[in-house]
Amino acid sequence: MNKIGLASLLLVCLILSSAAPKQVLYQVMSSHPHDVKEFTPYIQTVKQQGRLWLVHLKGNVPPKVMKNFRRTNGQDVKHYSAPVLKAAFAAxxxxxxxxxxxxxxxxxxxxxxxxxxxxxxxxxxxxxxxxxxxxxxxxxxxxxxxxxxxxxxxxxxxxxxxxxxxxxxxxxxxxxxxxxxxxxxxxxxxxxxxxxxxxxxxxxxxxxxxxxxxxxxxxxxxxxxxxxxxxxxxxxxxxxxxxxxxxxxxxxxxxxxxxxxxxxxxxxxxxxxxxxxxxxxxxxxxxxxxxxxxxxxxxxxxxxxxxxxxxxxxxxxxxxxxxxxxxxxxxxxxxxxxxxxxxxxxxxxxxxxx
Ligand SMILES: [Zn+2]
The missing domain is CATH 3.40.630.10 (Zn peptidases)
Structure with missing residues (x-):
């Protein structure tokens, strides 16, 4: 790839990345019906796996509602079945x-x-x-x-x-x-x-x-x-x-x-x-x-x-x-x-x- 080609590719990447900003992911920290009622209007997308409930937010979320969410980088949250291992020696x-x-x-x-x-x-x-x-x-x-x-x-x-x-x-x-x-x-x-x-x-x-x-x-x-x-x-x-x-x-x-x-x-x-x-x-x-x-x-x-x-x-x-x-x-x-x-x-x- 020549220099012009490389420059155009970088430009396209730059435009794409600014056109689609990475949305911040949050973990929901409460499932109390009262809290759920309060924060539901501010949720854009939801992914629920067992106890793990991940959301993207929308609009201006008031601080008292924000307490129900924890910011996550997506790597620090997981939900999976533990591999079934052969039972170890039981003392x-x-x-x-x-x-x-x-x-x-x-x-x-x-x-x-x-x-x-x-x-x-x-x-x-x-x-x-x-x-x-x-x-x-x-x-x-x-x-x-x-x-x-x-x-x-x-x-x-x-x-x-x-x-x-x-x-x-x-x-x-x-x-x-x-x-x-x-x-x-x-x-x-x-x-x-x-x-x-x-x-x-x-x-x-x-x-x-x-x-x-x-x-x-x-x-x-x-x-x-x-x-x-x-x-x-x-x-x-x-x-x-x-x-x-x-x-x-x-x-x-x-x-x-x-x-x-x-x-x-x-x-x-x-x-x-x-x-x-x-x-x-x-x-x-x-x-x-x-x-x-x-x-x-x-x-x-x-x-x-x-x-x-x-x-x-x-x-x-x-x-x-x-x-x-x-x-x-x-x-x-x-x-x-x-x-x-x-x-x-x-x-x-x-x-x-x-
Ligand atoms: Zn309890």
Whole structure:
């Protein structure tokens, strides 16, 4: 190609690139019906894959609406089925502890938590539910701290100390509050809270090296308040650096296809794949991986630099009663919640043994 030809080609490229400016891609950060109603008029195109919802925007989006979106370069977001690998060697000790997961006990805790009229953060019934969760951890002999992000709205932290050989902390969490519908919030998130307590029960007799931390968060539905408050405190004191793994469980009880969704940000994609391998080795679950974390208590910890993962029911077949009064214990698939318990128990024990 001669010089004139090259110059014309460059000119054509320049014209084309200015005529079709690259549109900025955003990830949607909320699926709350109120937010969806608010931002829908500003969406030009939508691509939805599981929990990943990518949009192009149109018009002048007001700042209060912009909070529902996170700018993405397209490379830092992904949604895919994890490759099904041959199961690795299953450690006998882990298999032994996994066999102690008691599905009826998870069911019983979901029913008890759903028996409060509302678990909306800060209401008297939410305080009763918080006290009950606190009592269960205290009964296991764990050391309890309460973190109130405002008057009457507190999260519970229960620590099982390690054997002194490590200062590392492994944390597992689930939010105990609900959106406040009458006698509801069974899947969202009595299920995650019940699994949190079941894992704590099973691990009572385990000789851990690292500190195991059970974190029942509050105010997730209002805006991740409890988790954000605690992540900030840990960051300020420097204690956040000791947390080598954090697991979030939010909505782990509605499912028909045996699929778990593993969600984090791109820097922890390896963690999601590690969990997918554990799922194959220790459970009946298959995994989908979503890169591009949003909408639950794992987010403040990822932002604070902690390797953190959300385990959640397959979002493409999530409960039809999401944030509604029909989110009752009778809709929960307790065997499935039990499989999620096994997965997260295996992750904790594997990490602890490192
Ligand atoms: Zn939730």
């Amino acid at each position: 006998p000790l882990i298999k032994d502890f996994i066999s102690r997961i008691d599905v009826p006990s998870i069911k019983s805790d979901v029913e008890t938590l759903s028996n409060y009229k509302t678990r909306l953060a800060g209401t008297p019934d939410n305080q009763k539910a918080t006290a009950q969760v606190k009592g269960i951890f205290a009964g296991l002999g764990y050391s309890i701290s309460e973190y109130c992000y405002r008057d009457g709205a507190c999260s519970i932290v229960a620590d099982k100390a390690g054997d002194g050989s490590s200062s590392d902390v492994i944390m597992i969490m689930g939010h105990l509050d609900s959106v406040g519908k009458n006698f509801a919030g069974a899947d969202d998130n009595a299920s995650g809270t019940a699994v949190l307590m079941e894992i704590a029960r099973v691990l009572k007799d385990y000789g851990n090296k690292k500190t195991l931390r059970f974190f029942a968060t509050n105010g997730e539905e209002g805006g991740l308040y409890g988790a954000e408050h605690y992540a900030k405190l840990l960051t300020k004191s420097g204690a956040i650096k000791k947390v080598v793994l954090a697991i979030n469980m939010d909505m782990v009880g509605y499912n028909s296809n045996g699929m778990v969704e593993l969600e984090t940000d791109s820097q922890y994609e390896g963690l999601a794949n590690w969990f997918a391998g554990l799922a194959t080795t220790y459970t009946k679950l298959r995994s989908k991986i979503t890169i591009g974390a949003w909408g639950s208590d794992h987010v403040p910890f990822i932002q604070a630099g902690v390797p953190t993962l959300l385990t959640i029911e397959d979002w493409s077949t999530k409960t039809p009663c999401y944030h509604q009064e029909c989110d009752k214990p009778s809709t929960v698939n307790y065997e499935y919640a039990g499989e999620i318990a096994k997965l997260n128990l295996a992750a904790i024990m594997t990490k602890d043994a490192e």
